[in-house]
Amino acid sequence: MSNTLQVPSAVQGAPAPRAAGGPARKSLLTRSRPWLLLAPALAVLAVLMLWPLVRVFLFSLQDYGLREIVSGEPNWIGIANYGEIFTSPELYTVVLPNTVGFAVLAVAGTVALGTAVAVLMASLGLFWRTVVGSAIMIAWAMPAVTGTYVWIWIFDADRGIFNETLEALGLIDEPVNWFTNRYTFYAIVLLNVIHHGFPFVAITILAGLLGVPKEMLEAAEMDGAGAWRRFWRIIVPNLKQVFAVVIILSTIWDFKVFAQVYLMPGGSGSNREALNLGVWSYVESFGQNRYGFGSAIAVLLTLVLLAITVVYVRTMLKEEEL
Secondary structure (H helix, E strand, O other): OOOOOOOOHHHHOOOOOOOOOHHHHHHHHHHHHHHHHHHHHHHHHHHHHHHHHHHHHHHHOEOOOHHHHHHOOOOEOOOHHHHHHHOOHHHHHHHHHHHHHHHHHHHHHHHHHHHHHHHHHHOOOHHHHHHHHHHHHHHHHOOHHHHHHHHHHHOOOOOOHHHHHHHHOOOOOOOOOOOOOHHHHHHHHHHHHHHHHHHHHHHHHHHHHOOOOHHHHHHHHHOOOOHHHHHHHHHHHHOHHHHHHHHHHHHHHHHOOOHHHHOOOOOOOOOHHHOOHHHHHHHHHHHOOOHHHHHHHHHHHHHHHHHHHHHHHHHHHHHHHO
16 A cells, blocks of 8 residues: 555646735735836925925915005905906906917928927038938027027117118118017017927927938938929838927927016016016016916916826827837
């Protein structure tokens, strides 16, 4: 008789016992690890950004001015500031057209110029591509304040080279103050913003262009497709996500443009025809001491930018899924 202990088949096939809650606990730890790593940064952002946003929203619900600052007593008026904003004729005749119209033109001009420069750089050799890339990055590295004063000097009514050139060509008889007219004012701001923003678009699109398969472009060229057709039929579809990203980012930046408008002659509020949402909020807050009303304008601008940011984040997530 064999002394071997016979283990029942049911016991032989049974899985080895595992620690209670082991895999589930490990999975929970794995899922929470990124948030634990992000917790310090999120806490700093909450202190530096979230709390000020909450304070601005609370100010927007008050008639908050110098008297309230001195007394420290709030004067709650609910959504009256928002009602005043939406019933103000200035919002619809000046502020919104300036903000939205300028953003549309600035984004279109920035993306168009940036794309043209990117296509040019893609056709160059490595040496000249480096030279051109370094040259355009000077505009990107220039602070907005410095760039704005350069454009002010160019279009200055007394000593600006633009007026001097037009006079030398006989196109005008006397110097013109281009900053007093609403449209010429924003034309100068438009040149300033496009000049400052196109290098980012150019470098970003160039990175995408270098990833487009050359075989596709060569095959299309052999089939008789011209450069314009190759651009729209091959390059644009391949860079659809890249164009979406640069357009959305440019929209965010151009909607909240402030320094390029405020620093221009008349842009600080003396010329009410030049107001946009950002400058209007600043002028009402610190120029008129209506901090509650200015905060309400800032909240509306923040909501617009938040909506655009949501579109940007969704676009980035879709790009990662491809």
